[in-house]
Amino acid sequence: QVQLVESGGGLVQAGGSLRLSCAASGRTFNNYAMGWFRQAPGKEREFVAAVSGSGPRQYYADSVKGRFFMSRDNAKNAVYLQMNSLKPEDTAVYYCAAKFRTYSTYQEDYNYWGQGTQVTVSS
Numbered sequence: 001q002v003q004l005v006e007s008g009g010g011l012v013q014a015g016g017s018l019r020l021s022c023a024a025s026g027r028t029f030n031n032y033a034m035g036w037f038r039q040a041p042g043k044e045r046e047f048v049a050a051v052s053g054s055g056p057r058q059y060y061a062d063s064v065k066g067r068f069f070m071s072r073d074n075a076k077n078a079v080y081l082q083m084n085s086l087k088p089e090d091t092a093v094y095y096c097a098a099k100f101r102t103y104s105t106y107q108e109d110y111n112y113w114g115q116g117t118q119v120t121v122s123s
Contacts, residue, residue: 002026002112004096009117012086016121020081022096022114030054030074033103035110036081038092038119045095049081050103059103064090086121093118 008020022034030053039045049060049070058070067086072079079096094117097110104110 002029002032002098004098004112004114006094006096006114006117009094009119011120011122014086014088014121014123016086017082017084018086018119020083020094020096020117020119022079022081024077024079024096024098026077029077032098032100032112034070034072034079035097035099035103035105035107036070036079037095037097037107037110038090039095039116040089040092043092045107047105047107048094050105051079052103053101057103059105061105083119086119088121088123091119091121 003025005023035050036048051058051070067084069082096114098112099110
C-alpha cells in the first residue's frame, strides 16, 4: 500500500515557477514508478510526467517538455515537479500517482493516487 500527499500548488503569474512535491509512504518506494497527471476544469485528466523507480528514466508530455522537470529522492520517499515558464493553460489540479515497476503514461496503469493540489496560472 502506498499513500501519496501532494503539496506546493498555488497561484502564480504567467512566466513564473512552482515546485510541487509528493510525499509517499511505504518502505519500498524505489520499486514504484511515479507519475504526475493534471486535470483542468471541464477536461479529462492527462499525463504530465513520469519517472522510473530508480530515477534516471523520465518521460514528459509534449506540452510541458523543456519547461517541467520531474525528479525523485528515494531517501526521502518523495518526488517533485519543477514547473517553469508557466502558462495559463497549465492551470489544473495536479495529481501524483504510483505504479509498481515500470513507468507509464496511462493513468489506468497507476494504482495509487494523491488527493491533488491546485495550480492556477494567471495571465
